[in-house]
Amino acid sequence: MAVSVVTLAPLTLGPDITSRTIILYLQIAFSALAYAVGGVPAGVEAYADANGINADNFLFSNIQGEDTVVDGSGSLPTVGGVIFKYIPSTDKIQMFDGRTGLEFTESESIPAAVLNDTIVGQFIYNRL
Secondary structure, eight states: OOBOOEEEEESSSSOBOSSSEEEEEEEEEEOSSBOOTTOEEOOHHHHHHHTTOOGGGEEEEEEEEOOOOEESSSSSEEEOOEEEEEETTTTEEEEEETTTOOBOOTTOBOOHHHHTSOEEEEEEEEOO
């Protein structure tokens, strides 16, 4: 089964280089294909390189969806609640079910909640 494709779009005119770090703010969209265990190829490294950022200086990232999370019983989301994690060593984005904490399964369809969500990534690099 074909694996989902990630599309990256800048949310700022360019990388923020006003401090000792370089920050990329990107909107992330997934195609309606299957998930692959270990993550979906992200293309963040190539995007950073194309913008003059040495991807070897990666520090950390934060990826958040703007979906509505409804608390059904006290602590676990019942709607939305997908957790995203960027893995710099493989340049992939992993997805976890916020209710169970488990990674999506191989060939599982990317949920509509992700496809219809506005997902924003913050990628921070050391500015040497």
